[in-house]
Amino acid sequence: MVSNDLLAKAASYTEVSLSFVDDDGYPFSIPVKVEVDREDGLVKIAKPQTLPALDGKEISLTFNHITPLPAGGYTDRRYIVLWGKLSDTADGFHLKPSKGYVWDEKEVPFFQYSEMKVSRARRYLNELNEKPWMSTPWLIMRTFRLPFIIATLLPVLIGSAIAYRAGHFDWVLLALTLSGALLMHLGANTANDYYDTHLGADGVNTTPTPFSGGSRIILYGLLPGRFVLSLASATYLLGAFIGFYLAFSRGLPVLVIGLVGFLISWGYTAPPLKLAYRGLGELGVGLGFGPILVLGSYYVQTQSFSLEALFASIPLGLLVMLILYVNEIPDRNWDDEAGKRTLVARGKDNAIVRGYETTMMIVYGIILGGALTRIFPLSTIIALLTLPLAVREKRLISGNLSNPYGLIPAMSSNIKIFLYTAILMLAGYLISFLV
Amino acid sequence: MRSIAESDPQILETLENALICEFTVISPTGRPITHPLLPLYDSDESRLYVTSSVLFSKKLDHIKKNPKVSALFSNREGIRVSPYRTVLVKGNAKVGEEDIHHGWEKLLPLWRKKEPFIDNFVKMRYALPLFWDRSIIEINPTKLYLWPRGDTDDLPKTFEVS
Numbered sequence: 190m191v192s193n194d195l196l197a198k199a200a201s202y203t204e205v206s207l208s209f210v211d212d213d214g215y216p217f218s219i220p221v222k223v224e225v226d227r228e229d230g231l232v233k234i235a236k237p238q239t240l241p242a243l244d245g246k247e248i249s250l251t252f253n254h255i256t257p258l259p260a261g262g263y264t265d266r267r268y269i270v271l272w273g274k275l276s277d278t279a280d281g282f283h284l285k286p287s288k289g290y291v292w293d294e295k296e297v298p299f300f301q302y303s304e305m306k307v308s309r310a311r312r313y314l315n316e317l318n319e320k321p322w323m324s325t326p327w328l329i330m331r332t333f334r335l336p337f338i339i340a341t342l343l344p345v346l347i348g349s350a351i352a353y354r355a356g357h358f359d360w361v362l363l364a365l366t367l368s369g370a371l372l373m374h375l376g377a378n379t380a381n382d383y384y385d386t387h388l389g390a391d392g393v394n395t396t397p398t399p400f401s402g403g404s405r406i407i408l409y410g411l412l413p414g415r416f417v418l419s420l421a422s423a424t425y426l427l428g429a430f431i432g433f434y435l436a437f438s439r440g441l442p443v444l445v446i447g448l449v450g451f452l453i454s455w456g457y458t459a460p461p462l463k464l465a466y467r468g469l470g471e472l473g474v475g476l477g478f479g480p481i482l483v484l485g486s487y488y489v490q491t492q493s494f495s496l497e498a499l500f501a502s503i504p505l506g507l508l509v510m511l512i513l514y515v516n517e518i519p520d521r522n523w524d525d526e527a528g529k530r531t532l533v534a535r536g537k538d539n540a541i542v543r544g545y546e547t548t549m550m551i552v553y554g555i556i557l558g559g560a561l562t563r564i565f566p567l568s569t570i571i572a573l574l575t576l577p578l579a580v581r582e583k584r585l586i587s588g589n590l591s592n593p594y595g596l597i598p599a600m601s602s603n604i605k606i607f608l609y610t611a612i613l614m615l616a617g618y619l620i621s622f623l624v
Numbered sequence: 625m626r627s628i629a630e631s632d633p634q635i636l637e638t639l640e641n642a643l644i645c646e647f648t649v650i651s652p653t654g655r656p657i658t659h660p661l662l663p664l665y666d667s668d669e670s671r672l673y674v675t676s677s678v679l680f681s682k683k684l685d686h687i688k689k690n691p692k693v694s695a696l697f698s699n700r701e702g703i704r705v706s707p708y709r710t711v712l713v714k715g716n717a718k719v720g721e722e723d724i725h726h727g728w729e730k731l732l733p734l735w736r737k738k739e740p741f742i743d744n745f746v747k748m749r750y751a752l753p754l755f756w757d758r759s760i761i762e763i764n765p766t767k768l769y770l771w772p773r774g775d776t777d778d779l780p781k782t783f784e785v786s
Binding site for chain 2: 203204206209211214215217218219221237238239249251253254256257260261262263266268270272306307310311313314317319323324327331399409411
């Protein structure tokens with residue numbers, strides 16, 4: 190038996206066709222007029238005069254809708270199929286459906302519908318002895334999630350700019366610091382994919398977006414899990430070589446900073462730490478992309494620590510943390526299901542928005558306070574220019590908390606807030622060198 | 625015996641303009657399974673195609689076990705022809721999987737005529753790679769039915785085709 194809800198939905202369609210297997214063994218289909226009787230749980234079908242006797246025959250009814258677009262193509266796709274044995278009555282055909290299937294892209298968007306079928310696709314490709322295809326540049330881009338390396342690049346540049354202001358700067362050391370930090374970041378991205386697939390968080394998620402839900406290269410079968418883990422190990426190893434060289438040439442603190450950075454990066458999703466699964470991922474990311482990168486870059490140049498670098502690292506770390514925080518929102522129900530208890534998976538809607546707002550206020554408060562108290566150059570105050578974007582961002586988030594695809598513009602603009610604020614901070618430092 | 629092209633101009637016009645057809649396969653238990661699909665008719669070669677992503681490959685399994693299929697063209701919204709008519713194509717389907725990654729691209733010119741935005745989606749295939757691993761389903765018609773005014777109480781014109 191099919192649900193009354195499904196019958197109610199079927200009643201709203203105007204295009205209906207009846208199909209059965211004809212005497213010649215081929216399916217035969219014909220458009221029909223129907224009336225849905227929800228009380229009796231049956232569909233009454235006006236019998237086309239040309240049809241043969243179908244009493245007791247297994248048939249299907251397809252209720253189908255599309256809206257053609259003026260420029261070609263179509264939208265608003267939805268359809269229902271009902272199956273059962275037909276009764277031929279004096280009142281026409283009657284179908285008491287025994288089984289039903291429905292897809293409505295307004296309820297299950299096409300991308301989600303596709304994600305729900307990934308295991309079927311992989312099974313089918315396995316039977317054909319095939320692997321899914323993706324062009325090599327896109328595969329590299331997707332595997333390493335290359336666009337996100339901007340979150341490493343800017344903190345390292347700002348840490349080095351603060352060192353320049355303190356009278357220490359070496360291009361080779363900057364290049365080495367950047368290379369080591371980027372390799373660690375790429376290691377984190379690939380390890381994160383391996384463990385989120387392995388621990389089931391990516392698998393249960395059927396609403397991934399370009400910014401959330403992982404790269405899915407293992408899940409789609411684009412690359413084997415072991416290979417991705419090897420990539421992570423190789424990038425970490427290369428990063429470690431550079432880290433050891435810098436520690437040897439610049440001092441032991443580099444080794445300590447590097448080790449803490451590695452632990453956060455690897456332990457973000459990897460057992461036994463699994464920081465992201467314990468609600469500590471956001472803190473880890475904030476520390477890693479803030480104090481670890483900025484202070485580390487500063488130390489490599491100056492062989493000392495500074496209060497200015499520490500203060501400057503806080504808004505940067507918080508902004509990268511907010512990238513993660515917002516990107517976790519569309520995943521929150523899936524993460525909860527997989528036991529990945531991120532901050533947003535733990536929080537209620539109001540708390541999530543308040544968390545974003547409060548963190549942003551701290552970010553701008555530190556930039557303003559730092560510039561006015563001259564801990565930072567006064568010119569870094571230009572970083573406050575992104576404030577209107579943050580105000581708009583809060584609205585974008587609160588309006589789409591339960592709409593994963595509706596959050597895509599919010600996730601995109603949140604990354605821009607980090608990018609523009611960090612670039613403006615860097616520009617503030619560069620201006621201070623000129624003035 | 626004749627080809628689709630030699631059957632009736634109304635059938636050709638319908639196949640060429642349809643944005644949707646109800647494509648029916650038969651399950652191993654003998655149940656008709658219908659999928660709304662975009663039909664692609666190649667008038668040069670007088671061949672009817674639909675395609676299927678590996679994501680929605682159950683129909684491909686069914687066809688491999690029983691190639692007898694039908695395609696109904698009756699959707700008033702999705703088939704902009706005047707006057708309205710109904711067409712049913714019965715035939716044998718063949719699943720083409722020689723190159724599941726790119727083989728279907730030969731049908732892009734036909735696809736583009738019906739969905740002009742398709743090229744933008746194909747350019748973004750990295751976003752949903754499994755959707756673009758696709759099999760071609762070629763329907764070799766055996767019998768065509770035409771209800772010229774769409775009135776299925778009338779007897780259809782039928783055409784045996786090869």
